[in-house]
Amino acid sequence: MGLPLSTIARPPLLDGLESVHSRTLHSGARVVSLNLPEAPLICLDLWCRAGSAFETAAESGMAHFLEHMVFKGSDQQQAGDFDLQVEALGGHSNAATGFDDVHYHVLVPPAAATQACELLLDLVLRPRLDQQDLELERQVVLEELAQSQDQPDEMALQTLLQLGCSDHPYGRAILGERDLLEAHTSGSMRRFQQRLYGAQHCVLAMSGPLEQPRLEALFEQLEQSPLASLPRTATTPVPPPLQLHPGEHRRTFARLEAARLLMAWSLPGAAERQAVAALDLATSLLAEGRRSRMVARLREELRLVESIDLDLQVLEYGSLGLLEAVCDPDDLPVVRRQIEGVLREIQETPPPAVEIERGRKLVANGYRFGLEAAAGVAGVIGNGALWQRPSDLNDPLRALRAVDAEQLQQSFALLDPSRACVLEAVPA
């Protein structure tokens, strides 16, 4: 292990935040909470290990379809009742499905938290899943799919993932395939729900003004809630570690106005926290801000691209590095050469300390900016608890501080062009 890179201008830790409170209900489901005394709203965010990566091939799109169907009601709530009640309380609700997990959240004024919690848990954990509702909601899901397919940049990215991830679940579209979506029934959806929404796979995160009496009242309520009586489910197969297939591909896309050079790399999964922190820093040095290596070279100096982004998608079974450069189709070869040049140069000549500190501060501030509102905090503590990572919100900042020269260079090596799956997406 090398020495820490520098001691100057270390990003400060978060100050003034209370500790995350954690409790396990008798079902085995966990609840985490953080008091934010000055927040105007409370966020309740129910997380479940039931993302699209847990679908079988025949269940294509089921995780996301189920997320829609949850809002169609439970035995106690008719379709629309939940939204009506939450919004009448001045609140707002939504949900999102990812590769690894799904979460459902409500944001409500503090006085409405107890009622919103009762409604949310009933809705998500006891969905009615009526076949007639499903037929109608299928139309909505198919419209969502069509809307996505009318965006050529989204289609190009999906194609890259299919090519690179091959038969790994991360290569399949979260929205699913039309033919298979047509075949889903309330029965098959219920089997999916019962297989994955088990107590050990669920975490409720709460954040906002949760002073002790309110928190205690919520915990008391939670002990009587569907979350406390949720059965544990049998062990379910988990996706294999991601193994991305390097390669070079070229595809045409209708209605694309500018070409895209897309690159994907297979990177360490979320559990490898120190490696993820180093990758966060590495990708920031490469493409975050006007003075980052790639933006400075390709956009500002050579004026070859309209934009260039390098995102780190932190995932449980292997993270993804995703690069997108937007350029003229004729410039694709030179854009690619320049990107490869930047990636190789930084491997051969490590960046100076001042550049590393710049990146460290960008990453740290980005994290801090994301924790301003209750929903951001609930998302971080909920997702962390779901995947059994430390609950301390300072942990990512400590990991970032601890990134040493060797780890950083290892990150750049992981982003070597030879490890990438490359797609040139060009206008038809």
Place this chain on the structure above:
Amino acid sequence: MSEPCWIRRQLSGGLLLSCREHRSPGLLAARLWIAGGSSVDPSDQRGVHQLLAGLLTRGCGDLDADGLADLVESRGAALRAEAGEDSLVISLKCASEDADVLLPLLVQMASRPTLEPDQIAIERQLNLQALQRQREDPFQLCHESLRQQLYGEGPYGHDPLGVADELEQLQRTDLRDQLSLLGQRGAALVLAGGVSQGALEALETAISRDPWPVSPPGQPLELGAASSGSPLALIEEDTEQVVLMLGCTTVPLADADNLPLRLLQAHLGLGMSSRLFITLREERGLAYDVGVHMPARRGPTPFVWHLSTNADRAAEACTALLDEWQRMLEQPLTDPELTLARAKYLGQEAMGRQTCGQLADREALLLGFGLSTTFIDDCLARAAAFSGVALQQAAQRSLGSPRLSLCGPTDGLQAAAAAWNSHALNRDRNA
């Protein structure tokens, strides 16, 4: 719990400063709000304010583009400048501890940008590319068309990014001309979050040394009249869906009718309990995304319904949308509907004050539009007093003649256009 107050005072040169301490994890959000965005672009220089905004971040005072970017990024700060329809805003988010270095830059960016020719070339190219790339998005195409139908050559008739032919012709002298007017229509600096005394002193020292003469915000702004175009526009694209946008121009944010229209927006398009969401999505499965767009504007505010649906259901969706519009004009909200709309309006207000950035945006808007400090509280109080009939009357005053923009494949367009032509809402207008 009592909320901290905004403290307002004038700096040397006339710039109004408004500050509010807000407990946050050591962060500060700043907005330098300058009146007059794309709505005051000269008629043959559409896009000049957005181009100027981009250039403000590309060098100022003694700092060249790289020097400015180095200074900002080395502090891990987020800085951007954008022209909207009514304003040009420089936004900064940073750690409070870095504010003493970064805050003085904001004023210098507006008063002494370098406007280097090579940076003008880069920024112009980026804006042209962005305009080209917008054509990939059928929603954007549909929206641009509706914008033309609603405003024509009027003040909100073009995207702040501009018009390609005119953007290509802009010269450095054009930018300098607009720069000389920046602040003359009014400006304000708003700070929310952890604001240290040291940062304020650094700001005041910089301004005393290098004053930027500006007018107070909220000056009356003369906007040209909207010149509306065709009631129906069809944009042919090889897509699966047809995008439908139906809308009108309405009244400015400060107008008495704006609030009842916002309550209607809450009723129709806010949240999953909204009328359009339930009738078009939940009951008929016609769309995934359906909503009502009504931004805050100093001038005639657009009120736009939008959805996208599969081409073979375009006629059904169009008829359903028009039926709902007609219902809005003909039927007052029931008491439960009105109660829910008020709750959502209040809830939206709370959602909009969670972060330093949101607080700063809201204060900048009030100052910039010349609205009273009690404007939001007044609206919340007034919202309680409206009846369903009052909302209906406001709709009748502003929303009687909607225009429709459609984007999608030929068959879907033709079917939706036929539905439009045969609908009572449109027939009545033509009668």
